[in-house]
Amino acid sequence: MAAGPYDFPCINHDWPRDAPSARVIQQALRAELVTACALPVVTCIAGVDIGFENKGCTTRAAAVVLDVASGAIVDTALVRQPTRMPYIPGLLSFREVPAGLAALAALRMTPDLVMVDGHGIAHPRRLGVATHLGLVSGLPTIGVAKKRLVGQHDPVPEARLARAELFHGDELIGTVLRSRAGVKPIFISPGHRVHHEDAVAWVIRTLTRYKLPEPTRQADKLASNR
Helix, strand or coil: CEECCCCCEECCCCCCCCHHHHHHHHHHHHCCCCCCCCCCCCCEEEEEEEEEEHHHCEEEEEEEEEECCCCCEEEEEEEEEECCCCCCCCCHHHHHHHHHHHHHHHCCCCCCEEEEECCCCCCCCCCCHHHHHHHHHCCCEEEEECCCCCCECCCCCCCCCCEEEEEECCEEEEEEECCCCCCCCEEEEEEECCCHHHHHHHHHHCCCCCCCCHHHHHHHHHHHCC
16 A cells, blocks of 8 residues: 555555456555545545547546535646456456546646546445545545446336445445436445445435436536537
8 A cells, every 4th residue: 555646545556457457456455445534524526437438449538526615626637548458347447547537637636535437345346446545545436337237126116316235145235316207226335445325315415407416417517518
């Protein structure tokens, strides 16, 4: 464990290009995961969206920082870099996180909390992109995904802010939240240095009239030039 670009404890590791090496690193990273952790005072939140261009050859990552009090955008970064690893189920974070980390490093300010368009611990090995990004940056992270990757949950009522707990076996791995009435729910899970209750509370606090919370919605907007 070492100090990262934000002077928070973070984990440095090599970025393998093959599945066996990545799985070994996953197991080591999982041992460092922290979810029973109180958040510091949060005055600004970053949203991170990671995608691909040029038939997957280029990874694109956008980071947008919002002021909590006003909701105003106070910083943005958009980076592109060659994609390091092919798509391998369960190992998507090794493909996406390097560019996400570069986008955070390109910001002029350090966010207190990061929401990621993707899963946190709601992952077969508890290492979704939000968790992985939190571990290597040292920042508190929350995963906000549009689709379920793993786990089971009870039906979610149609009313806005209705929710259900997401379990994988007997383990609570996230919350399924109806962010807008009549639309498909979103899947919220702690990434790193955030517990379940705070993850859900911050997503709800940053919802407006859209399905996604503003940090990840604005990051997606920047990445898509919308």
